[in-house]
Amino acid sequence: MQEIVVFSALLSGINFTWYNEPKKWSINQTNINVHTDGNTDFWRKTHYGFERDNGHFYYQSLHGDKSFTVAVNIRGKYNTLYDQGGLMLRTDENNWIKCGVEYVDGQQFASVVVTVNGWSDWSVVSIKAPEVLKLRAKREKEAVHIDFAEGEDGDFKMMRLAYLPVTDRSRAMMVGIMCASPNNATQGFDISFEHLNIAVDPNTNGSERRFFRSCLRYHKMNYTLYNSLPNTCEPSKDASTHLCERHVATIHEQFRLLFLLLNRPFLLDFVSPNRKFRYP
Template structure:
């Protein structure tokens, strides 16, 4: 199964030796639908592969965050109105573990404060039928903590992978290491 881009960034690279995926986000990119802000954006960067049935996606995320809402992490997408994104989001000059779930065209948002000077965050999303288990590890020991358990309808095919965006900023560099997506 090969990966493909939804809204490919102008600049990205996969290091053949380390397998680190580096993305320079384009400005004014995001995934969001309606709630609170009243707008729809579906122009964030999403690098994914198609999965069927239950799966697990794990990745280590780092970034050079600088502008409000700069974000990088994992996305699970059924279509433009039903998806989940989770990862690090830069809010009020601090990094937060963030989850946005969008169902039937409306997004919600939750955040968890992270320790100061966080350099990287492990993320894991596991699908079990209609449930998505979202977990994070901010210590680097893969001792995951639950961030959220949410519902996303089952579909025959689901897009799973990494996402990043710069809703208010001019772009930033995001780094994804040890990306692993497999049947669960």
Template sequence: MQWLNEPPKWSHSGNQIVIKTAPKTDFWHITHYGFIRDSGHFYFDAIATDFTVSVKFRGQYKDLYDQAGLMIRADEKHWIKTGIEYVDGSQHLSAVVTHEYSDWSMTPLVNPPETFQLRVERVGDAIHIASWSEAAGYQLFRMTYLPSLIPLQVGVMCASPEGDGYEVVFEDYCIETSV
């Protein structure tokens, strides 16, 4: 795995990746705010086939827009980030899809689990994003598009757009590829 924007403090041992985010980091592209941010932390593998990636994670979210989860990236103008985003004092299930302009969807988590679990699948040019619940297993909450003819960067991401940083722990990160 390799870094885009390596954080100031991190470790990777066994099935655990622990990251302390740097302040004022984010991924965003133009929409509504008018700015471009490509400074969030992204630890990734390059994948050129269909795949399924999953991870469990927990964070000490405290500041507006603290975020953690998975990222799928073709380049700086075409990417998806999904996971938890801390908004108005609570955790939200979030997905940002960027094709030159970012869009953002989020749903508040009334009773967020201590550890959150995500799965993202690439099937051709379709990206399926699902979250885990004890009651129902994985449930699809977003399907979107990313070009299928290019290798993608796939991995864990986190950022602290407004705050001074926080710690996030990723566990059981797993990528399965199709041949």
């Protein structure tokens, strides 16, 4: 018997926390689905004069001075002025970045708001209302590099290189997805976040690796490579390995989410005394 130990990627809520939890939301293995509450936003002072810190933010806490990359795909049914959703990086209410889609004057924009020391600035890029917007933010020390791509097959383009100071290295950096509907009259909108991926830099210290692994659940799965698979499997040329393509593909799909989360190529090895079988 060959024992294979794997990680199963979680989006089941372990180690994630809501800041301003919405009334309606759900989660499964790949998606976080939210219906926003009205009169919600993240903004500090600039131009409009008001301060709001009541948008929806679903996050993990990472060590404050470590590097990481966070990525997600978003699909939203934006319908009211300033409806928005995307990624957020935050140390406190006065220092944060949000990026994603914002709906302005009937049009979608790729949007970034950078707030430092309690003052927000806002930049936008016109987009063609794609069904899916892919977002990626990479944080290295006090710099955050933000990219976006339109559509499932779109190429990433740089949207912003921003400064986000580490005001207190003992404080955590909160990282995750955000959405909001600032308009008072809105009934909110539906938005889905797909394949959220938070990857700590591999050069980070051991405590950071342990924290990231805590976002995964261990599953131990035993595969007997001898005469254990259904009779429908045709023996391979190496008769010691009875593993048909269909069963390998099934296993491949079961573990696909793990490798999306880790942002690594998928390679699953089955080892027998005489042969190593790799898929794909």
